[in-house]
Amino acid sequence: MTSSTTPRTDPELLDDLRADLTDAAFGVDEVHERLGDLAAAALGREQVLPARRAVAGATDPLGVLIGCFGLGLPTAADDLARALPRTGVTGAVRLGVVEPHGAHVVATCDLRPYGDDAGHAWWVASDPTEHARSEPLPVDHVLGIGGASTTLASWTPRTRVARALDVGTGCGVQALHLSGHADSVVATDLSRRALGYARFNAALNQVDWDLREGSFLEPVVGEAFDLVVSNPPFVITPRSGDVPLYEYRDGGAAGDHVVAALTQGIGAHLAPGGVAQLLANWETVAGQDWRERVGAWVEASGLDAWVVQRDVQDPAEYAELWTRDGGHLPGTSEHDALVGAWLDDFASRDVAQIGFGIITLHRPTGERAPFVDLVEATGPVATPMGPTVAAGLVARDRLAGLDDDALLDTAWRCAPDVTTETHATPGASDPNVIVLRQGGGLARSVRLDTLDAALVSVCDGDLTARQSLTAISALLDVPTGEALGAGATLVRRLAADGLLLPE
Ligand SMILES: C[S@@+](CC[C@H](N)C(=O)[O-])C[C@H]1O[C@@H](n2cnc3c(N)ncnc32)[C@H](O)[C@@H]1O
Structure with missing residues (x-):
């Protein structure tokens, strides 16, 4: 099974359609509000019944557009004409976004508002969704936003x-x-x-x-x-x-x-x-x-x-x-x-x-060996993640050019979204589990040993990692070389994911 043609790009009709969709307030927030939280959430799970009930019998432009283009419901031609006064039913048919069926029209595509965190507002057309077709998808189906x-x-x-x-x-x-x-x-x-x-x-x-x-x-x-x-x-x-x-x-x-x-x-x-x-x-x-x-x-x-x-x-x-x-x-x-x-x-x-x-x-x-970092992060992460990816690339790029000596001679501070969590057996005076948690980004949690925890606790951008580790090694009675080696590994790992930032 294959599909029909796609909508046409007649510039004048598109000017009309854009103006009509704007006047009808066919936007992400407005559609959510018109449907209500329950139906909007259900639609997000591809459960259409609550949304169908929310716009059943609607004659307001927004309700008509949601029913026609978002849910694939047969729509009275008169209602669509009122919802798209400039484009009209004839214009919508000429654009190829609806087909006439007697006194009704049926959308030939899914058309919905979409936006981003930067405030852009768009409309996106794609093939009708599976629930609008009520049959398995054709192999040349053009996917909408998923x-x-x-x-x-x-x-x-x-x-x-x-x-x-x-x-x-x-x-x-x-x-x-x-x-x-x-x-x-x-x-x-x-x-x-x-x-x-x-x-x-x-x-x-x-x-x-x-x-x-x-x-x-x-x-x-x-x-x-x-x-x-x-x-x-x-x-x-x-x-x-x-x-x-x-x-x-x-x-x-x-x-x-x-x-x-x-x-x-x-x-x-x-x-x-x-x-x-x-x-x-x-x-x-x-x-x-x-x-x-x-x-x-x-x-x-x-x-x-x-x-x-x-x-x-x-x-x-x-x-x-x-x-x-x-x-x-x-x-x-x-x-x-x-x-x-x-x-x-x-x-x-x-x-x-x-x-x-x-x-x-x-x-x-520049000329340097590529870095390769393969990690698992199966829990919730920041939304959007783009800023974390951008910062993570900058951090990894910088770290790839720093040998351990240069890394240790840098002063590091904890990022503002980092906290520590300590767990102790009831009655114990000292914690036996210390976890560093990242609030944003990849929401990393890193288990720390005593030396790691001591190092992180003094990462306030004042002393270099080498100065801190030298003092900590004396305090914990650990050979300095060992402490510097372990500290460099930890700093590299935390800095890559943005838990530690260079001063
Ligand atoms: C999963 S969809 C992604 C659509 C859209 N970019 C998005 O993010 O939702 C994959 C797209 O790849 C296209 N595609 C399939 N085979 C391809 C190929 N060999 N070369 C280029 N695109 C291909 C499909 O037609 C389809 O539009």
């Missing part, structure tokens, strides 16, 4: 850049964010339909992108960028067993090869100082650590790498997730056949776990 889109948007540093690239732009959600801080944006996709939506969204939101059709990095051969973002089609999909190959999630290769190839290939397109931010899934073979596999990819890139594994699933959980994502629900023979195909595929490579994470790559500006 959890993966907002995760990547959150983790992307928003430093001002000259040239930015979005690989696999889909409806253009990442490109919208890039428009806020990049002088020029190139966006690529293999899907002509996705590029159709991206073109429509760019025009509706009055931003200018260089849209290019082609596979991954092929459309930008020989070009370099300051920032590359990609929420690629990373879903590991069996190549047999009649499993649908959805364009939005399948990159056309077995296992996790799509992400491996992108990670290894991106270096050719990063300018000095440039950053690439990718979402990824990776396979972990039984008995292996995930760091071995992902570490080999990032080493082959020749770039600095900072990889955060955020979650893991076993093959059955993964199969269930992506079978449901395509609209195949448990209890059907199709569902069981698909889950079986996934299990066979993973078993053929002895895969025990699938990791979900974020890969950040960076090209150093």
Whole structure:
């Protein structure tokens, strides 16, 4: 099954539509308020019934637009005409955002407001969601804004850049964010339909992108960028067993090869100082650590790498997730056949776990060996994470150029969001567990021994780490060389994640 055409970009009609959506207050906060907390939260979980009830019989412009474009409800043509007075039903049909059905119209796309923390407000069109269709998705489905889109948007540093690239732009959600801080944006996709939506969204939101059709990095051969973002089609999909190959999630290769190839290939397109931010899934073979596999990819890139594994699933959980994502629900023979195909595929490579994470790559500006940092952080993290990623890259870049002597000769202070937590056995005079906790960023917690705790307690930017450790070693009766070695390791680790800052 494939889909129909995408909306058209008639400039005059788009001017009308933009003005109508503005007048109807079709914005993120207003839609939330119109639906109420309960329905808005349910919609966030893709449960549409409360939202349908909230706008049932609505004739106010905002309620009509939510019902028509957000929920895919058949809408009385007269109501839509009142909600879009300039565009009119005729204009909406000409734009290709609705189709007439007698006295009603039905949206041909999902259209919703979207924004960022910097105060940008946009509208984003994509294919109707699964609940608006009530049937499994077609393979050329163009995805709207989902959890993966907002995760990547959150983790992307928003430093001002000259040239930015979005690989696999889909409806253009990442490109919208890039428009806020990049002088020029190139966006690529293999899907002509996705590029159709991206073109429509760019025009509706009055931003200018260089849209290019082609596979991954092929459309930008020989070009370099300051920032590359990609929420690629990373879903590991069996190549047999009649499993649908959805364009939005399948990159056309077995296992996790799509992400491996992108990670290894991106270096050719990063300018000095440039950053690439990718979402990824990776396979972990039984008995292996995930760091071995992902570490080999990032080493082959020749770039600095900072990889955060955020979650893991076993093959059955993964199969269930992506079978449901395509609209195949448990209890059907199709569902069981698909889950079986996934299990066979993973078993053929002895895969025990699938990791979900974020890969950040960076090209150093000077000559030095690349740093590689592969960590797990499965709990809640700061929102947005972009400032933490930007600060973490600066810290790691600096640390990569500091040998242990230089590190020890620096005065360090604890970041303002860092606290210590002590635990003692009842009745004990001294704590037996001391934990350092980071309030923001990756929300790190680090268990400290007595020497570590003593060092951190005097990190107020006054003494250098060497001065502090020399005094602490005498106090604790530890050989100074040993204390300096252990202290340097701790400072390096805490400074990389922003728990310690150089004075
Ligand atoms: C998961 S969607 C991401 C969409 C959007 N960037 C976001 O963040 O939500 C992946 C996108 O990659 C595109 N894609 C699939 N195979 C591709 C390929 N070989 N080269 C470039 N893009 C591809 C799909 O059409 C889809 O738009």
